Amino acid sequence: MTASWPAPPIFARLDHDRADRRGYPEAIYCRGKTVAQLTAIAAEVREHPHTATLFTRAEPEQAEAIRSVLPDAVHHTDARLVAWPPGPPQASGGRVVVLTAGTSDLPVALEAHLTATYLGRESELIADVGVAGLHRVLAHLEVLRRARALVVxxxxxxxxxxxxxxxxxxxxxxxxxxxxxGAAFGGIAPLLSMLNSCSPGVGVVNIDNGYGAGHLAAQIAAPFT
Structure with a gap:
């Protein structure tokens, strides 16, 4: 017989009241969770449907486990995002625009774009408009100026x-x-640049946190009450 540290009786306590309390349901961060845990979480989510439940940073095996319980869930592979129910709600409020400096930023940008979309905002993604060619971002100036919130x-x-x-x-x-x-230090260099922005009106989220950025943009662009 092999002794082990006693496991807690419950490994996840889903916050089913968050949608009523905050207006947006809880998201499930998949990294570090086992397939068995995600299967059980998906089964509980199925019993408490909300406007949208997002499973973020889902690897293919994890997405497959979630979809074994929620077969109509949509797996956005590039964004590493699983959404259930599959269709985003009807858009309301202002527009969110997400733009990337480069193509390599797309997985994180897609996470932000899809998060804003599934939280009920009209969202547009503009890719590869970095400062090495300023004419690229200036070509989209009209679209940028129609946005209620921008994720850059x-x-x-x-x-x-x-x-x-x-x-x-x-x-x-x-x-x-x-x-x-190397000198970008895994995102620390751009993080510090953004924190030291000379332009006012810039807020900064954590490195690679597409979900957090998309969520904040959705809140900023929410309908006026």
Whole structure:
């Protein structure tokens, strides 16, 4: 007989009241969770349907486990996101625009874009408009100025949020990514650049936190009450 530390009787306590309390349901962060745990969590989610439940950072095996319980759930592979129920709600409120400095930032940007979409906002994604070619972002200026909130995703030097914030009236959510060579230090360099933005109206979320950025953008762009 092998002795082991007693396991707790419950490994997850889902916050089913969060949608009523905050207006948005809880998301399930999949990284570090076993297939068995996610299967059980998905079964509980099925018994408490909300507007949208998002399973974030889901690897293929984890997504398969979730969809074994919620077969109509949608797995957005590039964003590593599983959404259930499958269809986003009808959009309301203002528009969210998500833009990336480079193509390598897309997985994180897609997580932000889809999060805002499933939380009920009209969201548009504009990719590969970094500061190495300023004409690329200026070509989308009309779209940027129609946004209620913008998520600007960048690795490397993290300069794009400051540029965008100097061109628009809406708040800019700066989202640093771990994209970059050695001196980018896994996203710390763009994070510090964004925190030191010269342009006012820039808020910064954690490195690679697409869900957090998309959620905040959805809240900022919520319908006026």
């Amino acid at each position: 995703v960048a690795g490397m030097d993290g300069a794009l949020p400051s540029v965008v914030a100097g061109l628009v009236t809406a708040p800019v959510i700066a989202l640093p990514t771990s994209v970059g060579y």
